[in-house]
Amino acid sequence: MKQWKPAASALLAFSLLLAGCSSEQDAVSKPPATQNKQEKPSQPANAAAGSETSKEIPDAVKKPLKIAAIVQLSIGTFSSQYAQGLKEQVNEFGGDVQIYNADNDLSKMASYVENAVSQKVDGILLDHGRADALAPSVKKAVEAGIPVVAFDSDLNIPGVTVIDQDDYSLAWNSLRTLAQDLNGKGEIVYVWVGGFTPMERRNVIYEAFKKRYPNIKEVARFGNASQNTALDTQSQMEALLQKYPNKGDIDAVFAPWDEFAKGAARAIKQAGRDEIKVYGIDLSDEDLQLIQEKNSPWTATAATDPADVAKLQVRFLYQKVAGEETPQIYSVQPHLVQKSALPEQKVSMNDIGKYVEGWGKSDAAISAWMETLSKEQKK
Structure with missing residues (x-):
């Protein structure tokens, strides 16, 4: 791992993406x-x-x-x-x-x-x-x-x-993958909460992402941090799926915290809405098990160990x-971990280096x- 280079390359990319975003990153990262x-x-x-x-x-x-x-x-x-x-x-x-x-x-x-x-x-x-x-x-x-x-x-x-x-790179890696998979057009849900430094930084990139991809529309936003964040997110996502019951109403979910991604993925899978994909941030052994489940909507996550x-x-x-x-x-x-890159057999955090x-x-x-x-x- 090389210190500074990942952050520097991310800052360069983001400066081209949005000048205002770049200045804030410089203030935090340098x-x-x-x-x-x-x-x-x-x-x-x-x-x-x-x-x-x-x-x-x-x-x-x-x-x-x-x-x-x-x-x-x-x-x-x-x-x-x-x-x-x-x-x-x-x-x-x-x-x-x-x-x-x-x-x-x-x-x-x-x-x-x-x-x-x-x-x-x-x-x-x-x-x-x-x-x-x-x-x-x-x-x-x-x-x-x-x-x-x-x-x-x-x-x-x-x-x-x-x-x-490097929260800016984490968010960009996940969002860029989402945009590519949607071919730059679609309806998404954003699960987010303020009050945490990494979440605030990830939100900077999300706001830039919306300007970079104007044909990707945010149809709903929710999120809160509690001792039962994943369960609360699951309940809120279930209610949202009832509000948007048709295929094409929601194409993807961006969840910049694995607790959000877990809740959203479980709600989507239980509802049988396999057309909706989840893009997250962070990774753990529990997350890997969920990502590798059959028909799991959790498609990619950007993470460190x-x-x-x-x-x-x-x-x-x-x-x-x-x-x-x-x-x-x-x-x-950080690194991007995609479901498509993982084997069929279950893996743990100790195994990720073999595939990423x-x-x-x-x-x-x-x-x-x-x-x-x-x-x-x-x-």
Whole structure:
């Protein structure tokens, strides 16, 4: 995987697609020039992450680290696989991680950050969250000397590394496939909810997509985030199918979250509306099972490996604790997974690399001493 190049190519494509869209992407995807002199696009991923060549374990990470992982909302198998990735990587390094779920309450999330600072943890991991709610608490952590690495957040605080899935590319890969399959014309449903940084970014591309393909019309939009998002989406999609009962009323559904895609796909399949196809974002083992079901409407999804993203986030944190330089932002390269590319036999996330070119474990944020540290824990 090459840092920056996927995001850069996506930005170029989007700038040609819509100038206004391009400017917003640049604002989010490019670090301030005054803060990131060490982050050169031409550098390999490990160099940009400040990797050291010595295999000697830095003193700062020899002790078991106490880490607080604070998530905005934990729903579905994507979240569970992300959490599992965090635990596996921290355990491999001999540390301890406590995961705190804010249940979509940003004030509670900020409170968890404050508590972590008070407890003098060795590091803080953030999953989602918004800068307007978290910035004051995160700044306290930085001032206290506690390293912070965030995932899918709009934080822009010097010293805080923010990683993302390149949400612009995720949305464009899925929407472009939808447009090609419809031959640029059709009626679609958009399942979306605001209030989450990655969803807001994906919506930027959706709005550009509508201008790029004016003959693809949005006939309905709905969506909400809850502890039963997939089930709620299924119920809402069932009602929508009754409102649009005829073939040709709806050609496709764009669901930029796998919980939305699961609910929509189940409703469509149960209604026998096999002419309607679902295009999503995100992927998990549960999603793969649904995609591979006979007559499943879920046709394609753009995704990264949630467990791999979590492990990358942990490695950046350990590099920070060790005193190594890390980038302020880092985008993980997403991939398009199409039902047509998968075999008839059931596959898991561990198998995707056999069928999707480029899918695999990230080699970023790996320092030579990490192998030694892992071996020490196995003794």
